[in-house]
Amino acid sequence: MALSQPATFDETWSDERVASYLNRQPVAGENPDFHVLMTAYKHMRPSDFQRLLVLFKAAGRDVHARNQQGRSLLDIVREHPQSSAFVALLSDAS
Numbered sequence: 001m002a003l004s005q006p007a008t009f010d011e012t013w014s015d016e017r018v019a020s021y022l023n024r025q026p027v028a029g030e031n032p033d034f035h036v037l038m039t040a041y042k043h044m045r046p047s048d049f050q051r052l053l054v055l056f057k058a059a060g061r062d063v064h065a066r067n068q069q070g071r072s073l074l075d076i077v078r079e080h081p082q083s084s085a086f087v088a089l090l091s092d093a094s
Helices: 013-023 032-045 048-059 075-076 082-094
Strands: none
Touching: 013 032, 013 048, 032 048, 032 075, 048 082, 075 082
16 A cells, blocks of 8 residues: 555745746646646645746746647636636736
């Protein structure tokens, strides 16, 4: 049986940890900016995602980046019932 890491809730993310998401590499063919945003959305709380968006935009990255199906992260998260905080952050970042 494999050991698993215990879940950690309300953990404080350092600036370095948030910034490290800017270096996430996509699989072949995927837009690097979309990949960073999607990965961050999957793993971060809204407050951390907001911090990432500041760094992301300062680095000249594209908040409107699209996946291989032509959809932006905002298009996708609008379909998730509990994503209103992320929708607001992405809308404000536009």
